[in-house]
Amino acid sequence: MHDERAPVISVHGLSKRYGEVEAVRGIDLEVRRGEVFAFLGPNGAGKTTTVEMLEGYRDRDGGEVSVLGEDPQRAGRAWRERIGIVLQSCRLDPYLTVAESLALFAGYYRSPRPVEEVVAAIGLEGRAGTRAGKLSGGQQRRLDVGMALIGDPELLFLDEPTTGFDPKARRQAWDVVSGLRDLGKTVFLTTHYMDEAQRLADRVAIIAGGEVVARGTPEDLGDRESQPARISYRRDGEDLSLETTTPVRTLNELTGEALAKGVQLENLEVTRPSLEDVYLELTEQE
């Protein structure tokens, strides 16, 4: 039917302005089939504006967008069968139970997944008969994800799925998103938490001030590989540290010298800039 290797989302020069404000300034993105893609940035960076243009909620002012081979501004029902959307903020109907909320949405799709299967995928077994209004915030959010999942979409949009959650609820939501990858879904995730992107994403784009300022895998984002590593240690009661672009060689020299002289290197540690360091540095400039 469609090319499995073609990008699920491809965006070129996407822009959007609200009056005087340029919310999105010429963004390029490519999301591949089966990957979890994180769109990471601080509040007000243009994340939701961008994701809503990809979902077909907002019209763009410029650029090219293709989502599952179609332009979201013109796509119809058949296209909506293939995507699932979790909005940044949406209160579910408090008077419907978990199973009913899912069954209601299942009726909107031609070939939905069984309700019980989705209940299990979102980890709400045992709560199927509980009304949404009685669920915790984290459980409601997972039900929200379940309602996006019920139509068995190829592509899911999750707009800040864990904002405002306690650590336990975040872990549970992360498990659900990891489960989506295992199901072969493509996930487009926006977040302002670095650890969330690091934990969940195959690839990350960082947005600040309406522009993509960095992109890559969480490991090599911001070219962390080529940045100097820091070696710190304590010798003769003195704390020392040095930066090096050749940590293997430097470490070898350092330890070789210590062994030869018979001295201890206490608290020896090699560190690279964390994703958080890179993120803060990149988004601070704006």
Next chain:
Amino acid sequence: MTLLLHQLRYDQKVFWRNPAAVFFTVLFPVVLLLIFATIFGDQTVGGRGGIEVTTYYVPAIITLATVSATMQTLAMSLVIAREDGRLKRGRGTPMPAWVFIAGRIGNSVVVAVVMLVLVSALGRVLYGVPIPWQRAPDLLAVLAVGAASFCCLGIALTALIPSQDAAAPIVNVLLLPLYFLSGVFVPDDELPEGVIDFANHFPIRPFFQAIFDAYLPGNGPALAWSHLLVVAIWGVAGLLLAVRFFRWTPRGG
């Protein structure tokens, strides 16, 4: 069609599980009927050859219950769903927008019919007001025109309501005075000269008269075309405004 029934079934579940909706739409009109009948029970109302006040209040409360089930229920529930993000979320699914709106309208019509049956039955059992079986088709026709028109007005009204908190005050500020001026709360022969003439320009008074004529024809025919026309004109105006100004996304953000 299957999809519409699916939507309607869940809208019904949500309505009957919502204590506030059931109280204000179902119980409140019944309580008003009992209160008015108790306070004014032994009086008669002039006009229409002099009828007992309890007989007057049955079509009056049917009028109130219909407006409440349609215009009030739709305006409030759609604003709440809009501000909660549920309308926007529904638009992100393959479900066509008309199914969602039609489901809500169907829900209101079901509740309006339930109220017609309930208030008629209470009137018969408690106050001996005969149920107009022969004119049931006329009564249902009036109800259909009224329900459709007040649904359109309710959907149009959502455009004026900026937030969930503002929904009840705005709806009540519009409807409560009109109920008084239209003779729904106070029998119309007690109202000062000119008040009814004023109220005749708004949809509630003509709808009340159409229901009244179908329930207890005075001198004219059971189907009051001139009254229904006024109601329908308001309905069409509401429809046009709704099509133009209805929004699916939250106002607050």
